[in-house]
Amino acid sequence: MTAAAPYSALFKRGISRTHIAQQTIRGSIRQFHHSPYLEMKGARITSWGSPPEYMEVPDLPKPSPTQLRLRVLAAGVPRAVKGRAAGQHPSAFNQPLPYDPSIDGVGRDEITGDLYFINSLAAPLFAEYANVQRTQLFKVDPNTDPVAIAALANNTLSSWMALQCRAIGGCKDRTVVILGATSNSGRCAAKVARILGAKKVVGISRNPETLAKVEGLDKRVTLEDPLEFPETIGPVHIILDFVGGPAAIQLLQAAEADPVANLQYIQTGGVAGCEFLNIPARLINVKPIRIMASGLGSLSEEEIAREMPGCVDAMVKIKTPPYEVLAAPMRDVRSVWDSEEAKTKRLVLLP
Template sequence: MKAARVVSWGSPPQYCSVDLPAPSPSQIKLKVMAVAVPPLVRGRALGKHPTAQGAALPFDPSVDGVGMDEATGKLYYIAPMAAPLFTEYANVERSNIIKLGPGANPVAVATLVNPVGSSWMALRCRALPGSCKNATVLILGVTSTSGRAAVDVARSLGASRIIGMSRNEDTLAAVQGLDHRVVLQDPIALPPDIGPIHIVLDFVGGRAASGVLAAAKAEPGKDIQYIHLGDLAGEDVIPLQARLLNAKPIRITGSGMGSWSKQDMKQELGGLLGAVVKMGIPDGVFTASLADISGIWESEDAKKKRFVVIP
């Protein structure tokens, strides 16, 4: 059976042959249909992500994907870390798969679970319970794929107003579903008519994050809930003045593997997948076969687009 494995940290996965034993009674053998390569997978391939630290080589950096039971033709979502998926077939514990509805597109599901899941898990597991209902949500970095998905997620969870922020005015204008659009400039300012902010979903990080927190107004009696999701700015540090934390009620947290548990993810997968299967394949998806993975891993398309491996 063919697979791809990292044989040297920092190098692209290499196409190779591996053995797959017969599945145990608690497992099902699935044909792998689509596996996304978000930044998390690249971080694991570098050996830098916490979930890869201390792992032995050769290593499969994949996280989740879509598989098919060839006996029935049914499609299943394979939960994060359930099995090595840079491979033609995988044995997966039945407790770690969720059947997808008729018409589900494997590439769309594999592509969208990560970007949709980032805001879904943030609002469901890291924000205060039920606090998205009737809230004003500000999405910093809304023109990214994850940011655009966050608009739909926040609305589906009951947000009453959604504010999108980005530095590019043209791409910001193209984002659908926003109530307000604010161009990210230095110094950062929010129009007075926006009013209090309840939740900030931040895909940018760095100085932009601290600038938004300084500019945001709080509703009396409620926290501004800041949730860190990404670092599109490429800055490792979010500089915060101590007096800012004393001047307004700010609740700071993050969202990602480690800040929520595997049990949290299992509990949320049904709702998350229900939202994902309603969406089509987003723009900017780049697909490649498992056999070509080492040659295209560092290509511009693989790095800048939503890269999906189709074994």
């Protein structure tokens, strides 16, 4: 029997109107309860340090007038998300379980077809749908690859905010040195510095073969101990440090400062795992060094709001992440989370 069968045909089969009405109501209820708006699947941390579990998650309320309900298409898993999942990131401290460690992602308005980048911490995104404040959404071309944007977001944001908000005077017509240029963030930083008009972009890394493949660099310097920084590079204006530790000190000692400008050192990561930056007092006496960091604590909400449209536009311009991406269905989150492939590629979950 099909839903379109007329009542007269059903009566001939001995089926009453009451039975038909009961079946119709049951079908409607069944369809109602299986609506993706009311019953969702998502990924949640149930034990700190363990991979997320794929499970049923709480129903979404009706979006408020200031919100949009989006179908989540892609959510990236950068180091910050892994830190939140382990309970080691400040934004995850004292949070109850189960916990959604997601940061940002891409979603589509199923009514209009519009595609949006969803700002950092705007909503839990390890789920099929999300209600997001309209002020935290940035529209992108509907043909943009959601996976690419999700994979680019955190790394692009890191260098964009550092160069636009922390570097005094920006990087236009200046020399930018990237310590840790072969990291995902370093590779994005090279492209961002180009977009923002840097005169010269220098990359530093321990592996010369990998460094040779990083796009957007004018000069490449192998990180050795002691560091030999070529004088031919000339004065350095901005250092973006994704490594930290002794390598940063050696670079500050070796780099030539512009006689009429500060040598701006911006700590943006800590791949080396060093908690402290032991700077000799004499070093900051003999060179005009300005020491800063770039992160959620050192950036104001006003700065982030002001810069996000430009940062999203930069992601769209970059188009293809300068590193490998592993796109996996969210239902496979437990098996891919700590997989060998996810250790060498940027993981993106697809709800």
